[in-house]
Amino acid sequence: MKPILKLEGVHKSFDKQEVLRPLSFEMNQGERICILGPSGCGKSTLLQLIAGLLTIDGGIIEMGGKPVDGKKQFIPPEKRPVNMVFQDYALWPHMTVRQNIEYGMKRSRTDSSVRKQRLDRLQSMLQLEGLLDRLPTECSGGQQQRIGMARALATEPSILLMDEPLSNLDVKLRTEMRSELASLLSDLDTTALYVTHDMLEAFTLADRIMVLRAGGIDQFAEPHQLFSRPKTPWVAQLMGYHNRLSTEFTMDGSATHIAEEYITGQMMDRGALGGRAIVMSHPEQLRISMKREERESNQIPVIVKQSIFEGIHWRVIMRTRDNQLIQAFNKESLEPGSECWLHLSPKQTMIYPESAEYGNG
Numbered sequence: 001m002k003p004i005l006k007l008e009g010v011h012k013s014f015d016k017q018e019v020l021r022p023l024s025f026e027m028n029q030g031e032r033i034c035i036l037g038p039s040g041c042g043k044s045t046l047l048q049l050i051a052g053l054l055t056i057d058g059g060i061i062e063m064g065g066k067p068v069d070g071k072k073q074f075i076p077p078e079k080r081p082v083n084m085v086f087q088d089y090a091l092w093p094h095m096t097v098r099q100n101i102e103y104g105m106k107r108s109r110t111d112s113s114v115r116k117q118r119l120d121r122l123q124s125m126l127q128l129e130g131l132l133d134r135l136p137t138e139c140s141g142g143q144q145q146r147i148g149m150a151r152a153l154a155t156e157p158s159i160l161l162m163d164e165p166l167s168n169l170d171v172k173l174r175t176e177m178r179s180e181l182a183s184l185l186s187d188l189d190t191t192a193l194y195v196t197h198d199m200l201e202a203f204t205l206a207d208r209i210m211v212l213r214a215g216g217i218d219q220f221a222e223p224h225q226l227f228s229r230p231k232t233p234w235v236a237q238l239m240g241y242h243n244r245l246s247t248e249f250t251m252d253g254s255a256t257h258i259a260e261e262y263i264t265g266q267m268m269d270r271g272a273l274g275g276r277a278i279v280m281s282h283p284e285q286l287r288i289s290m291k292r293e294e295r296e297s298n299q300i301p302v303i304v305k306q307s308i309f310e311g312i313h314w315r316v317i318m319r320t321r322d323n324q325l326i327q328a329f330n331k332e333s334l335e336p337g338s339e340c341w342l343h344l345s346p347k348q349t350m351i352y353p354e355s356a357e358y359g360n361g
């Protein structure tokens, strides 16, 4: 089966500044892909190129096996089998909710009985009952976002493009909408490309996550794989591995060396061993003990610097003997100056050569 969307060597610059470096990927029918990355990494630009709101500088974009941009072809946005949901909803303010949702269907001359059928289905799936005759300004933020979604889904696009659709909502509503949206997309079997900078949103919604950094793909993988085997220190940081120690590899390159102790972990790039290493871990996955445990490997001596109360646990900030900071959670507060041992699980500890730092770049 042909991919529903294929990009090959697509790149884009603004004012001679390369915003997207040549990138290639394919998307299959029914797949949900999240593009995850920090502000300014090129997420929206990529989505707009696919929508046809911007043109590519080179490479090719194909939909259903046909070029839509590149090879001297440019299919305008309204003729592409895509529809977009925007961060700021972008509803027509002078039209009622019903008119907003029906707009695209009328433009594409959808039969009125089909129009009614789709409107009925979307209003019940997106909980829009009672809102159809209101203006968008008479609806709450969450309702406006649902209307935007209904409008985009009404034309049954082959691919739904979503640019941070939940980012204008408050935290509570956002959490609710996140799971609602995940079940909606799965119920409708929608093929969706979703831009976000929120890891949880990407985990909830995506079959695969594309991590974008500075206009290039650092890693493209299923959520579980991304979390358990982040390819670069930068992806690990994004996945919540906030502890980062700079160490040295042992002579045989099988472990790293911190304060006369040896740490083993998931060695993420054996090719470039030798020299210095970066050891990364999740504060949630470390255990603190007050003395060295016999017959246990992967423990390092630390001194407590500070304990911070965070409700269900204390965040304990510690120093290694070579003065690097590391954090873990503990049920109780620990006195500054206490000497203790930190246990790192080999499965949940990532070890990278320093040269892996720059990822795609």
Ligand SMILES: Nc1ncnc2c1ncn2[C@@H]1O[C@H](COP(=O)(O)OP(=O)(O)OP(=O)(O)O)[C@@H](O)[C@H]1O
Pocket (backbone or CB within 6 Å): 014, 015, 019, 037, 038, 039, 040, 041, 042, 043, 044, 045, 046, 197
């Ligand atoms: N029309 C434009 N003209 C010039 N520069 C632009 C234009 N659009 C985007 N840029 C620049 O391109 C880079 C990528 O922008 P883009 O909006 O794609 O990032 P993003 O990852 O979506 O960021 P955010 O999460 O903040 O929306 C930024 O440095 C931005 O300033």
